[in-house]
Amino acid sequence: MTTTALISRQRLMASPLGPIRLIEEEGRITRLSWGREEESRLEPGAESSALLELAEAQLDEYFRGHRDAFDLPLAPRGTAFQQKVWKTMSQIPHGETWSYAALARRVDNVARAVGQACGANPIPIIIPCHRVLAENGALVGFSAVGGTESKSFLLELEGARPLRLL
Structure with a gap:
């Protein structure tokens, strides 16, 4: 039996709340976090993606007061x-x-x-x-x-x- 590793990509962006880390897995946003020391650095070998760039652009628009809804594929993990x-x-x-x-x-x-x-x-x-x-x-x-x-x-x-x- 073989297991397939999830393809995880990350992106850091500046925000009024401090650096925000966006994480994507399998073409969906799975995490957004900010404010912790570890959030201000990407993990070694981390890659970005078009989706993460889009998420950053939408968040930037939100923080500038030009967006009131997000149009992104999400996959939050939970019960x-x-x-x-x-x-x-x-x-x-x-x-x-x-x-x-x-x-x-x-x-x-x-x-x-x-x-x-x-x-x-x-x-x-x-x-x-x-x-x-x-x-x-x-x-x-x-x-x-x-x-x-x-x-x-x-x-x-x-x-x-x-x-x-x-």
């Missing part, structure tokens, strides 16, 4: 429940916010489980976990580097409207 939360979270419109409870109602679960799935999101910004807030509108639970400061920056960038209860 079936996490996948359901991430897919539903991707439906939150640019500039709007939902509460964890509202998102939980959409996926027929509880806010705590939704919060854990949000925290496990491997492709933040593109899968907009920053648009999910506490029921009272508080900025809680952002696991990306910079925590709620990064979440606040992204929401301000989008001109986020007040919390929308569903």
Whole structure:
């Protein structure tokens, strides 16, 4: 039995949040991360790709305020429940916010489980976990580097409207 290694490509880009590392496997974005020392260096032998260049261009447009939706093939790794939360979270419109409870109602679960799935999101910004807030509108639970400061920056960038209860 032979196993096939995944073809993984990486790209670093500058952003207002610091260097962002994008990872692609098998023609889909699988990870986006920033702010850690290791994010500012590519692994030896890492190659970029047309998809990663497109992702960088779309993120650059987003950070300049010229893009409110991403059109990229994604393949975040997670449980079936996490996948359901991430897919539903991707439906939150640019500039709007939902509460964890509202998102939980959409996926027929509880806010705590939704919060854990949000925290496990491997492709933040593109899968907009920053648009999910506490029921009272508080900025809680952002696991990306910079925590709620990064979440606040992204929401301000989008001109986020007040919390929308569903």
